[in-house]
Amino acid sequence: MDVSSHVLLHARSITTGPTPITVPSHDDHGLFPAHIIQNTDINVLSIFVGGFVLVYSLISLLVRERLYIGESAVAMGIGMALGGSALGLINTNAWDPTAVAEISFQASRFLIAVQVTFAGIELPGKYLWTQGRSISVLLTLIMLLKWLTTAGFMTLLLGLPFLDALVLASCIAPTDPVLAMAIVKGKYAERHVPEHLRDLLSCESGANDGLGFPFLFLALYLRVYADTGVAVARWSMSILLYQVVLGVALGAVIGFAASYALRTATRKELVDKPSLLAFGVSLAVFTMGMVGYLGSDDLLAAFVAGNTFTWDDWYRQEMKDEHIQSTIDQLLTLSFFIFFGATFPFAALAALPYAWWQLLLLCISILLFRRLPWVLALYRFIPAIKTRHEALFAGWFGPMGVSGLFYAYIIVREPDVPAQLVRDAVPIISLIVFSSVICHGLSIPFFKLTSAAAAPDGPIRTLSRTITESVRITAQRARSRSRSRSRSRQSVDKKRSSSNLEDDASVVTPAAKRMVVGGVVYTNAPTTSINGAEVILTRENTRASSDDGGAASTASTAAPTAAATLAEPDIAPEPARGRSRLAIAFADEAPRSQAPPVVARVPKDDQHVAIEMQQVDVDAQAQAQDKG
Secondary structure: OOHHHHOOOOOOEEEEOOEEEEOOOOOOOOOOOOOOOOOOHHHHHHHHHHHHHHHHHHHHHHHHHHOOOOHHHHHHHHHHHHOOOOOOOOOHHHOOHHHHHHHHHHHHHHHHHHHHHHHHHOOOOOHHHHOHHHHHHHHHHHHHHHHHHHHHHHHHHHOOOHHHHHHHHHHHOOOOHHHHHHHHOOHHHHHHOOHHHHHHHHHHHHHHHHOHHHHHHHHHHHHHOOOHHHHHHHHHHHHHHHHHHHHHHHHHHHHHHHHHHHHHHHHOOOOOHHHHHOHHHHHHHHHHHHHHHOOOOHHHHHHHHHHHHOOOOHHHHHOOOOOHHHHHHHHHHHHHHHHHHHOOOHHHHHOOOOOHHHHHHHHHHHHHHOOHHHHHHHHHHOOOOOOHHHHHHHHHOOOOOHHHHHHHHHHHHOOOOOHHHHHHHHHHHHHHHHHHHHHHHOHHHHHHHHHHHOOOOOHHHHHHHHHHHHHHHHHHHHHHHHHHHHHHHHHHHHHHHHHHHHHOOOOOOOEEEEEEEOOEEEEEEEEOOOEEEEEEEEEOOOOOOHHHOOOOOOOEOOOOOOOOOOOOOEEEEEOOOOEEEEEEEEEOOOOHHHOOOEEEEEEEOOEEEEEEEEEEOHHHHHHHHHHO
């Protein structure tokens, strides 16, 4: 039963504003057909799928080569917005679930077959032979560990029986080739991912899709059959031998035969360019149909056929500068993920007996621990992975996508599967696929943004420098305010000291001291006794180290009658405020009117600061002014 049998074919009301306008089915003269508007879901789906592909084509360079956003994530988001659970432009809720499951199964099968064939064709010649050890480790040990790890998380977080968890975990044990192709192709991959690593991921994603059958049916047979011996025997014969071994053999025969036929026809000039370009797609469709008709593993056969088809590397070199395969890949991928988003099982997911946090933790655990730790731990046994950074990249980019949905629908189609597995398979796997499409599809933009932000001229470094500069300016202003307050306090202290000295009986006739330091004149208020008075000089913006405290040179005098002595200077460095205090004690035996200048040189950082002190008789100046 297909979807078209469930859509409404009668005329519907077209609403423009508040008033509905109904298209008539007939008029009196028969001018209108019975159903002029075919408002069917298939037509609506075609409109939006085709329209989205057209619009995406107009901005594809921006999205893929500049923003590095995965096209699958964009298409899935558009499909979810159009589906019945959101805007409802496509009434997917009214579609028959059986028809949706059948369409999804066949569409995913066709898309995977084409993708794995392309993956095999694009590998270098004899790649499976030259990189056999690396591929063997990834397809056996790593895949087994992924299967068991995922099953363990499902048992731990959802409480599923371990065999049921193994059945569901087998759906996402393979690496999806559809999402992997979006990672290993494109501008970013060509610039930043080594070619040998891209080839390895492409080969792994193409080969292990077909190898998901042994894991799935081993768990299913152990779950369905009570006798373990019967389950293992049937699995060995029907799955391991008939599907895997026969599928590999059929794929190799088809690939070598197609290569020989094409080379012969080309040599005889019987093949035109369009047919040569379409040969890969035709090979994928033929292999899928032939091997599927025989009941063998058609996906594994398609990959082997693609790789053996280019075993001599001739066809790959011929198609190196062509983009027909990328074009078909993009068209199929966008169409499928729009359909997947539109038919996403929101209702079935909400009906599951698990809390939202259980499902969220399951998705996070699978994304982080399903593959990454094992590749990091075992990359030394994989010769194609040469460094730890390459192991980190290969471990993270193991996406889960179309292949997971394909195996989930196989579980639903199989007879004798327990009802709990039928209920859980599609919703849980769809949720995991959704999380993988979002996380892996946006990983490269996230890495680019964080790298750009952490660059020397990026916003993080700029913000850090701005904050640091702001803190420095604030601290500098605080120090300036502190120096200003200190100078104010010292000025007040000087005034108070001068006032006390004027009232002191030991103070003789006041005298003003004029001090010139570096061309700046300092005047100390009338102070000083004749014998041993102390003058405090505050030198602004001058630093003196603590080891400058040697005795100053003896002051030189201009007149022998002036006995001026310079005591040992008391230099107290104040580096925080940028000045030091110099205490000078002197004795004056000469008349004040004849006091000579006193010059003291204090060493500072191998330089000399000259201090010239000239005593001026204030009384004599006052008398001269009175006479004038």
